[in-house]
Amino acid sequence: MTSIAPGAPPAGAPRTPAPPAPLRVALVGNPNTGKSTVFNALTGMRQKVGNFPGVTVERLEGNYRDEDGRLVTVLDLPGSYSLSPHAPDEAIALDVLLGRAEGVPPSDVIVVVVDAHNLDRNLFLTSQLLELGLPLVVALNQMDAAAGAGIRIDVPELIHELGVAVIPTVATRGEGIDALRRAIARAPGFPRPARQFALDAAAAANIAPLESALRDTGLAPAVASLEALRLLAHVNPEDPHRYGAAVEHALQRARAELAAHGVNAHALEAERRYHWITGVMQRTVQRPPPGGRSMSDRVDRVLLHRVGGPLIFLALMAVVFQSIFTWAQPLMTRVGAFFDWLGVTVGAYLPAGDLRSLVQDGIIGGVGSVLTFLPQIAILFLCIGILEDSGYMARAAYLMDRYMRRVGLHGRSFIPLLSGYACAVPAIMSTRSIEEPKDRIATIMVVPLMSCSARLPVYTLLIAAFVPGLTLYGLFDLRGVTLLVMYLLGTVTAFLVAWVFRRTLLRGPTRPLIIEMPPYRLPRIRPLAMSVWQRAMLFVRRAGTIILSLSVVLWALATYPHTHSAPGTPAAAAQEAQLSNSALGHVGHAIEPAVRPLGYDWKIGVSIAASFAAREVFVSTMSTIYGVGDADTAGTRALRDRLRDERNPATGARAYTPLVAVGLMVFYVFAMMCMSTMAVTVRESGGGRTGWKWAAVQFGYMLVIAYGAAWLVYHGGRALGYAG
Amino acid sequence: MIRRWLQTKREAAAAKADCALPQGCQHECALSACAVGGQAIVVRVSCSHHDACRLRALGVYEGARVRVVDTRHGLILDVRGSRLALGTALARLISVLPLAA
Numbered sequence: 001m002t003s004i005a006p007g008a009p010p011a012g013a014p015r016t017p018a019p020p021a022p023l024r025v026a027l028v029g030n031p032n033t034g035k036s037t038v039f040n041a042l043t044g045m046r047q048k049v050g051n052f053p054g055v056t057v058e059r060l061e062g063n064y065r066d067e068d069g070r071l072v073t074v075l076d077l078p079g080s081y082s083l084s085p086h087a088p089d090e091a092i093a094l095d096v097l098l099g100r101a102e103g104v105p106p107s108d109v110i111v112v113v114v115d116a117h118n119l120d121r122n123l124f125l126t127s128q129l130l131e132l133g134l135p136l137v138v139a140l141n142q143m144d145a146a147a148g149a150g151i152r153i154d155v156p157e158l159i160h161e162l163g164v165a166v167i168p169t170v171a172t173r174g175e176g177i178d179a180l181r182r183a184i185a186r187a188p189g190f191p192r193p194a195r196q197f198a199l200d201a202a203a204a205a206n207i208a209p210l211e212s213a214l215r216d217t218g219l220a221p222a223v224a225s226l227e228a229l230r231l232l233a234h235v236n237p238e239d240p241h242r243y244g245a246a247v248e249h250a251l252q253r254a255r256a257e258l259a260a261h262g263v264n265a266h267a268l269e270a271e272r273r274y275h276w277i278t279g280v281m282q283r284t285v286q287r288p289p290p291g292g293r294s295m296s297d298r299v300d301r302v303l304l305h306r307v308g309g310p311l312i313f314l315a316l317m318a319v320v321f322q323s324i325f326t327w328a329q330p331l332m333t334r335v336g337a338f339f340d341w342l343g344v345t346v347g348a349y350l351p352a353g354d355l356r357s358l359v360q361d362g363i364i365g366g367v368g369s370v371l372t373f374l375p376q377i378a379i380l381f382l383c384i385g386i387l388e389d390s391g392y393m394a395r396a397a398y399l400m401d402r403y404m405r406r407v408g409l410h411g412r413s414f415i416p417l418l419s420g421y422a423c424a425v426p427a428i429m430s431t432r433s434i435e436e437p438k439d440r441i442a443t444i445m446v447v448p449l450m451s452c453s454a455r456l457p458v459y460t461l462l463i464a465a466f467v468p469g470l471t472l473y474g475l476f477d478l479r480g481v482t483l484l485v486m487y488l489l490g491t492v493t494a495f496l497v498a499w500v501f502r503r504t505l506l507r508g509p510t511r512p513l514i515i516e517m518p519p520y521r522l523p524r525i526r527p528l529a530m531s532v533w534q535r536a537m538l539f540v541r542r543a544g545t546i547i548l549s550l551s552v553v554l555w556a557l558a559t560y561p562h563t564h565s566a567p568g569t570p571a572a573a574a575q576e577a578q579l580s581n582s583a584l585g586h587v588g589h590a591i592e593p594a595v596r597p598l599g600y601d602w603k604i605g606v607s608i609a610a611s612f613a614a615r616e617v618f619v620s621t622m623s624t625i626y627g628v629g630d631a632d633t634a635g636t637r638a639l640r641d642r643l644r645d646e647r648n649p650a651t652g653a654r655a656y657t658p659l660v661a662v663g664l665m666v667f668y669v670f671a672m673m674c675m676s677t678m679a680v681t682v683r684e685s686g687g688g689r690t691g692w693k694w695a696a697v698q699f700g701y702m703l704v705i706a707y708g709a710a711w712l713v714y715h716g717g718r719a720l721g722y723a724g
Numbered sequence: 725m726i727r728r729w730l731q732t733k734r735e736a737a738a739a740k741a742d743c744a745l746p747q748g749c750q751h752e753c754a755l756s757a758c759a760v761g762g763q764a765i766v767v768r769v770s771c772s773h774h775d776a777c778r779l780r781a782l783g784v785y786e787g788a789r790v791r792v793v794d795t796r797h798g799l800i801l802d803v804r805g806s807r808l809a810l811g812t813a814l815a816r817l818i819s820v821l822p823l824a825a
Contacts, residue, residue, distance in 0.1 A: 082781035086774065120804040121783055234777050266773065270780035271787055274804075287805075296807070297793060306796045398809040399797055411811070435774065512771065512814035514778055517800060517807035 020070040024105055025184055026096055028129065029113035030122050031079035032391075032518040034141045037171040037527050038113050039076040042181065059104075066185045075107070078432075081121075081516075083128045083226070084234040089432045097132055098223065109135045109187045111180070116146035116153055116168070117519065119285060123277045124270075130162065131195045131226035135187035138166040139180055144173075145521070150288035158284045164193045172524040194222055197276035203268065206257040207232070213250040217243045229269040232258070296519040300395070309399050316392075320383040322480045331375035332460075339368030358555055366551025366620035367544070373457040373616070374536060380422055380453055381535045382528070389523035393418070394515055401513045407495045408502025410434055411513035413443040417494065420450030421487070422535070424677040427452075428684050436511040441685050442501045445698055448672050448681075449494035451487045454616040458668045459486055461619050465640040466661035490669045493705065505697070551620050554610055557584035558625055579603070579625060598667065598707070599660045599714040608667070615673040659722050663713040670706035672699045753822065756799060756815035758792045764820035765789055771817040782808055784818065 027042075029035040043062025060076040077096055078089035085091035092101060099106035112129050114122035119140075129136055138158075146153065159166045165183040169176030199207065207228050214224035227243075231251050258265040293301075303312055343364045350356040387393045393415060401411030409417075412434050419427035427447045434440040451459070463479050470478040502510070563581040565574040579585050587609065588602030595605040603625055611618040619639070626642045646655040672678070681698055682691035752767055766788045769776040783803040784790060793807060794800035799815040801808045810818075 081778070084777055084781060086778050118806045121806045124781060124783070233780065234773075264786060266776065267769075267780060267786045270783075270785035274783060274785065274788065300794060300800070304794060304796055304800075309797065394809070398800075401811055402797055405811070435778075512775060513798060513809065513811040514775065514782070514814065515809045516782070517809050519807075 020068050022071040022073060023066075023108050023184070023188070025072055025074045025109045025111055026077055026107035027074055027111050027113065028077045028093060028097065028125070029079060029139075030081055030115065030118075030125060030516075032516065033079075033113045033115040033118075033122065034171050035079060035113040036076065037524075038111075038139055038141055038169065038177075038180075039074060040527060040530055041169075041171045041174055041177045043074055064181070066181055068185065070185065072181075072184060074111075075104070080125065082125055084230055087432055087435050097129070097134075107134060109137060109184050111137045111139055111184060113139045113141050116140045116143045117149060117151060119146075119151075119153065120277060120281050123280060124273055126162065127196065127273045127276065128226060128230075130164070130193040131222050133192050133194070133220055133222040135190060136164045136193050137180065137183045137187050138162060138164060139171075139176070140166055140168045141171055143168045143176075144170045145519075149294075152286040154284045154286075158280070161196065161280045161284060162193070163191070163196065165190065172527060192222075195225060197272060199268075199272060202261050203258060203263055206261065206263075207254050210247070210250040210254040213247045214243060217247065228254070229272075232265045233267070233269040294519070296391070296517075299520050300517075303392070303395055304399065313396055313399055316387075318484060320380075322476065322484075323379060323383065326477065326480060328376040328379050332372050335374060336368070336372045339364055339372065342368070354559065357559060358552070361623075362552050362555025363548065365623050366555065367548050368623075370457060370616050370620050371540065373453075373460065373619075374540065376456050376460065377422075377453040378532055378536045380456070381532045384419065384422055385528045385531050386523050387418075389521065389528060391518040391520045394517050397515055398513070398517065403495075405510055407499040408506075408510055409442060409446075409495075409498050410436070410439045410510055411515060413439065413498075416443050416447055417450055417491075420447040420452060422453055424448045424450070424452050424674065425680050428677065428680045431684065434511075436508075438502075438506045438508045439511055441694060442498050442506045444681055444685050445501055445506075445694065446494040446498045448674070448677050448698065448702065449490045449497065449670065451490045451669060452674075454674065455486075455668050457616045457619045459483055459665055461622070461640060461643070462661045462665050465643045466656070466658045486665055486669055489666065493670065497701070497705075550610065550617050554584065554617075554621050554625075557587070558582050584625070597714075598663055598710045599657075600664070601655060604660075604664065608671075608673075612673050612675075615668060615671070618668070659714060659717040662717070663710045666713050667706045667710035670702055670709055672702035672706075751821075752819045754816045755790070755792075755801075755810075755818040755820045756795075756812050758795075758820065758822060760792055760795055763789060763791045763823045765823065766818060767821050768819040769817070770819065771814055775814065779818075784808070789823070790820070 027035060027039055029038075039060070039062060043064050061073060062076070063071055063073045066072055075096065077093040080090045080093045082090075083094050083097070085094050095101035096104050096107065097110065110129055110132065112126050114126060126138060140153065140155065140158075143153075153168075155166055155168055165187060167176050167180045167183050169180060171177065198204070210228045210231070211221075211224045214227050215221055219227060231247075232254060255265045258268065264271075303309055305312075343360045346364065347356050347360045350359060387396070396418070397411045397414040400414040404411055404413055413431070416427045416431045416434075419430055424447050427450070428444050431440045431443045431447070434443060460483075463482050467479050467482045472478055472481060502508075558579060560583060561581070563574075563578045565577055569577075580589075584606055585602070588606035591605035591609055592600075592602040595602075595608065600608070603622070606625065607618045607621040610621040622643070623639050626639055643656050647653065678695050678699060681695040685691050685694035755764065755766075758764055766784055766786055769779055769784065769786065771779070779785070783806075784801070788803070791802040792799065793802050798812050799810045801810065
């Protein structure tokens with residue numbers, strides 16, 4: 001279709017061809033098909049993370065320009081096994097594909113990523129997508145794994161069976177991606193796909209009135225047929241109401257008539273689709289004759305052993321935490337040294353006074369003290385990524401289901417809980433894969449008890465300052481073991497709290513475990529590195545925004561008003577006086593009565609108060625407090641030494657004993673000190689008043705446990721004679 | 725609590741003895757009662773509609789053939805070439821007809 005727009009260039013003038021209209025692509029697929037890798041391969045680093053309007057389901061969009069210079073926007077939809085939504089993220093995928101998601105423009109092309117190694121089960125979703133009547137391209141991914149398993153797929157025959165373009169890809173190596181881009185560009189010009197199987201005449205006649213009622217609501221005939229089968233199979237009380245009373249009535253009638261003919265309406269869709277899939281598989285796929293156990297089965301014999309399985313799981317977790325502490329150390333030392341150098345170098349160009357102090361102590365000291373922990377956080381994300389990509393994460397959920405169930409949690413709760421070790425925000429968002437609302441809210445309530453990466457700077461600082469570097473049994477470093485104990489403390493408490501919630505506020509049955517076990521695979525370096533990079537950059541951005549602003553504010557509070565000490569006053573005493581009389585000092589003294597029973601002084605009180613917004617700010621606050629007035633000692637290493645050497649000016653005794661340090665770590669294990677987590681809890685637990693209620697419950701119970709546990713450690717330790 | 729645990733174990737053993745015949749049996753039993761390596765045809769999915777719908781989408785529908793791969797922590801099934809893990813409680817609600825070995 002052409003049109004002449006007002007103001008078009010006159011005939012004869014040189015014409016520049018108008019760029020083709022942008023194309024919107026929806027990327028769908030089962031979990032574990034390499035969908036994210038296809039998305040990354042298509043869009044490179046041009047990605048934007050956001051949320052779908054009104055819900056916290058992550059919306060990942062990227063774009064590229066095709067050969068014609070056309071802008072193609074790719075929307076990566078949540079992984080889904082079918083178009084029957086069982087969880088909020090699957091519901092979003094369905095709404096986007098049906099073009100009824102609020103704030104999301106309709107898609108021009110659908111790309112379904114299917115696992116060539118597991119084509120059979122993946123064709124279920126594909127068969128549903130064919131009926132949407134939108135241009136569809138099939139990315140037949142992981143062709144290398146299929147070939148390795150001796151599976152041969154007749155691609156031209158598969159194209160013939162499905163009636164759409166099928167592009168073999170190995171997204172991890174970028175193979176087939178150009179062909180996929182070309183197929184996407186051409187797809188709108190291809191004939192529209194349609195249902196490839198027919199229902200029995202009797203069943204079709206029984207369903208016809210329902211299809212007609214759906215068409216009357218404005219659905220296209222093909223989509224009405226798809227929706228009819230889906231509504232018959234899926235019992236979701238909200239679904240029929242989307243279409244009104246006429247559809248609800250037709251649905252009940254169709255169910256009754258099918259039952260009268262001996263047809264199970266709920267099983268009709270699965271039975272017909274899988275019947276068709278069986279035929280397609282017979283005509284297009286050659287498999288090697290079944291011979292014994294697969295490699296994954298053999299590995300599972302060991303990793304899922306009745307006794308050995310949980311022990312191996314615990315050993316793997318121990319290795320993860322040990323590596324976080326030991327592997328990261330040399331890198332952390334270098335990052336710390338870099339910020340030391342940067343502070344001194346920049347300071348040399350600035351006149352002595354407030355400006356130098358602001359840059360050196362407030363900005364470089366504050367942000368640097370948090371960024372020092374970037375290597376540890378990257379290693380944690382790397383470990384979680386390896387567990388996910390290798391296929392072990394699903395096994396861990398399966399192994400843990402029995403234990404999770406005892407405290408009223410679901411096996412699927414395990415993955416959000418484990419992700420909570422990295423960051424509670426994505427962990428809480430990942431609870432959307434848990435179907436039952438009470439299971440989901442119980443998981444959300446306890447996820448922040450898992451020690452996230454933001455607690456790591458606090459633990460590392462205090463452990464390095466107060467726990468001796470002894471070796472236990474010639475194998476484990478006492479510092480690594482202490483770190484593991486902190487993580488275990490949070491984890492065990494999370495289970496206990498979940499047990500209490502499921503017997504009080506969230507009483508009800510737990511949904512059974514249904515989880516796919518993907519075959520074991522060697523994680524690919526490039527996608528893994530990309531995922532670690534993206535997550536690490538989120539942490540850096542946070543350091544560059546929230547922590548930078550708080551560092552500057554805290555520096556100002558610690559610097560003003562100035563206290564002029566008499567000439568000849570020792571530097572340490574002058575610094576103490578400056579801090580004590582500053583605005584921050586006044587806040588600290590006001591807080592001191594509340595934290596004194598825990599053995600803390602006003603400086604720790606200030607750091608705790610400052611870190612209510614983000615717990616890693618504790619370190620930058622301590623760094624700012626101890627950096628003020630002492631330009632030569634920036635950086636975490638110096639801070640560690642300063643904490644160790646800090647003396648009470650009145651008594652001369654050590655201000656921070658190992659007992660205080662352990663109490664402080666325990667406080668941070670339990671305390672809910674993260675605005676971002678609170679915000680995501682509000683939205684994920686229902687939003688509005690309900691969301692705020694759950695966020696308040698979460699904040700309150702965690703603060704009570706934190707205060708109580710820290711008090712118990714301090715007073716219990718003293719009662720047992722560990723005064724120093 | 726111990727008595728309840730022993731009772732559960734006895735019931736599970738009885739169910740297994742009843743149905744997990746290596747040469748296959750001709751009557752329905754719970755999927756949870758099938759032995760490792762046993763194949764069966766799904767007869768009924770009696771769990772909640774929500775779970776049944778998910779199971780059917782994953783290939784566990786009335787008439788589907790499944791093979792039990794592992795029973796140590798729950799149940800791992802071979803469903804159309806992919807591995808599906810189910811909790812034991814759910815597997816008790818799926819009725820199957822075991823096939824001859």
